[in-house]
Amino acid sequence: MFPTATLVNYLHLCHRKLWLHANHIRMEHTSEAVAEGKQLHEHAYPQRTERYREITLDGSVIDFYDPYNKVVHEMKKSDKMEHSHIAQVQFYLYLLQKNGVEGATGLIEYPKLRQTQQVSLTEEDVPMVEGWIRVIEQLVDSEKCPGRIAKSKCRSCSYFDFCYVEELPE
């Protein structure tokens, strides 16, 4: 299985999350966060839909691609800029390059923060992305579920209850 952008994102967040997601152990879709993210995509910039295409490359979906300027737009509802977001967009740029689009760039928008983040993929970045792909493949193939990460980072994760529920001794 070729990794998806979601897995690249999770690789930089938590290996257990990556493993669970890849094995289809996912939390119910009732989560408000999911609905919120969807709404963001539908309503944040309606006037732009003309310019953008949704494209699927090797199993990953780029929601907003501007083919004229060769720019990948990614919107994040989170109120924190994360390294994993950049990694995800770099992976999109890698996929574009792999499929014959040279010199594309990325722009991450954080509507809640009113900030944007430029992303590019240099020649040196390519082996790095390929390294991610190998690690993801290894993790996904592994029988064993990776361990938890530091609890403070887990609070907003949809797997929180799954990971932390246990019976404490009396």
Added chain:
Amino acid sequence: MKQPKYLFNAGRMSRKDNTLKFTPVDEAGVEEQPRYLPIEQVGDLYVFGSLDANSALYNFLGQEGIAVHFFNYYEHYTGSFMPREYLLAGKMQVDQTKHYMTAKKRIEIARRFVEGAANNILRVLKYYNNRDKVKDLTEAIVSIERLLVSVPTTTDVPMLMGIEGNIRQTYYGCFDAIVGQTFCMDGRSKRPPQNELNALISFGNMLCYTACLSTIYHTQLNPTISFLHEPGARRYSLALDLSEVFKPILVDRLIFRMINKRQLQPSDFRSEVGGCVLKDAARKRFVQGFDEQLKETIKHRALGRSVSYRHLMKLECYKLQKHLLGVEEYRPFKAWW
């Protein structure tokens, strides 16, 4: 927020856009004012009266992931309409099956369910043992504790089931001491339950079973592969396994509380050839009591926040999943308050 809906009256249900339309029909066949239930507020449907519905409705319910549980005139659970699974995970399915197929792995989980049930039974008995109105239960408590100790020595499921049967018998032997002034247990009778208390236990157990079933449905666990009960004992036998752990706390405690508060009295029952049944108003009260019990919250020590009893069931599924995936050993939920 999705909530279970209970249909006590007979009537007709249909789809009206994104709403369920329920038209109650009285005994003379006259239609009453319809009620509308927005679909996003509907959890499971519990049908106690006769329900008239067409396949378009079931298609809609299936698409929305809403289960329907049916009870007959005698309050016996007759079956469920379960929507198609939507959370499938190949690895989870394979691991669950492996744990069933391997005798050693299976008994380890089965023992945990019995242990969980016994611990929660003990919690209930110890609570009532401290009440001055209740006859001394110490003897029963000691013998259940002794049976519990022998659980790890069981080498196969029938042997374990034997111990579980003894625990349950000792436990039911205490019911007269707890509510004997109002009701008499006179041994556990099912199919049909011979008296009021037995009717309550059977009915409550079925409510607990359906709640567990719905919870399992919203996970990647397969509800038909079980460990303590033989798969096929009932269609969704994993729900039987899971409900063992919760029945003492959710069902039995509720029964005792409602009887002792005189919310359920002998006059609330009707004796029929088919067994003993709750009258309409009392049935409603009991179902509401159970529903409120599921919504009640407790502070979860491992998660550090309040969770409802219904969510405790979900958490139990997570622990079981982690066991099956080899993440950590399953330890059953044990009431600690």
